[in-house]
Amino acid sequence: DDRAVCGRAEGRVRCLRTLEVTDEATPFVQLLRGPGAPCGRTADGDVFCFQRTDALEADAELTAVPLPAPITALASDGGQILALAGDGRLFAFVPPAHGGGPARLLAEGVTHLAGDDWTRACWLTEVALRCTTGTRHSGRGTRLGGGTGLACFAGPEGGWCDGLEDPGALGRSEVSSLAV
Numbered sequence: 392d393d394r395a396v397c398g399r400a401e402g403r404v405r406c407l408r409t410l411e412v413t414d415e416a417t418p419f420v421q422l423l424r425g426p427g428a429p430c431g432r433t434a435d436g437d438v439f440c441f442q443r444t445d446a447l448e449a450d451a452e453l454t455a456v457p458l459p460a461p462i463t464a465l466a467s468d469g470g471q472i473l474a475l476a477g478d479g480r481l482f483a484f485v486p487p488a489h490g491g492g493p494a495r496l497l498a499e500g501v502t503h504l505a506g507d508d509w510t511r512a513c514w515l516t517e518v519a520l521r522c523t524t525g526t527r528h529s530g531r532g533t534r535l536g537g538g539t540g541l542a543c544f545a546g547p548e549g550g551w552c553d554g555l556e557d558p559g560a561l562g563r564s565e566v567s568s569l570a571v
Contacts, residue, residue, distance in 0.1 A: 404448060417448045423508050425467030427489030436461025438474055440486040454487045458494055466506030466513075466537070468523040473497065473512045475504040481514055503544075505537035505571075513542035513553060520544045526553040536571035545569045 419431030460476035506512030550561030
């Protein structure tokens with residue numbers, strides 16, 4: 392969240408809040424806020440969403456999100472949660488505490504997923520970048536990163552960012568690593 396730095400490992404989440412360290416059990420390897428109450432992904436690829444926005448991980452009432460395959464990554468654009476399956480299918484759903492509804496197939500052949508959890512989520516296929524903002528950019532990308540109001544991808548032909556005034560500001564030379 393915006394008040395703590397947290398890390399997850401071996402079924403525990405450890406957070407530092409203004410010099411106070413907390414250590415709690417967690418079933419999640421990834422947790423994100425998105426719209427409404429948080430949703431998380433377990434090591435087995437199952438997705439659960441909290442029923443309330445004020446619950447802690449250890450005592451949260453959870454609702455399972457039925458998805459047709461194990462999930463390897465989650466992202467959000469502030470209105471929906473995107474869930475990437477290991478087979479490259481990308482699903483989108485609204486969390487149960489925020490109206491709910493069935494997950495729908497958004498894309499196939501997806502290799503990477505990133506989002507800032509509030510304004511945009513983007514995914515990369517072997518030939519293009521696509522974002523929930525409507526952005527589409529052709530090109531082979533091998534890296535994808537997201538930050539507040541920004542998503543960038545990079546590869547052999549250079550880099551490109553959704554959310555910059557000049558999306559091609561990263562240039563045309565090969566980019567071997569990317570952090571946003």
